[in-house]
Amino acid sequence: DAGITQSPRHKVTETGTPVTLRCHQTENHRYMYWYRQDPGHGLRLIHYSYGVKDTDKGEVSDGYSVSRSKTEDFLLTLESATSSQTSVYFCAIRDRVRDNTDTQYFGPGTRLTVL
């Protein structure tokens, strides 16, 4: 357990409304990530952060923005939600495993439905 929580866990919203998802970690990890997971596509990187106020785009960043004002929190915002953003969103952190391999650990996910 990498101490990652996500909120909300489920959300239903309407097209055109703004939505913010929160990822919270308790172990001071530098790198945090937002992914979406869709059938047939697997996990696709939306945005990532390598420190407070340091963020960059992933492969599917259009329509999403992020912010990281504190080490422990990484926020994902859908400025104007669309039905194509209906998905399961996972937050992840990067950590070292036993033989100094870097790998990612995931939160429990947020299931978002945009009507």
Next chain:
Amino acid sequence: QKEVEQDPGPLSVPEGAIVSLNCTYSNSAFQYFMWYRQYSRKGPELLMYTYSSGNKEDGRFTAQVDKSSKYISLFIRDSQPSDSATYLCATHGGGFKTIFGAGTRLFVKA
């Protein structure tokens, strides 16, 4: 072409069978290889990781990497119904971005 290709399945096997899950990748710079297990409506959890080529065993699970053919495998011995899940392969070259396969759904029938 995706950087990591994985057959989505589903793969259905009887309890006790040996399961073989596979991925191929395209970038020879990838050095670190992982397998994640994801139960329904849960986040992926790290199952196995290996560095470069070779085998790594952990209980009933064996991860195998063949860098010459860019092929990643996960073997599950004596499969159990509790192994029913989606298995995702993943890889990176030592940097901070990981590339994931689409996942293979496995069903182990009692």
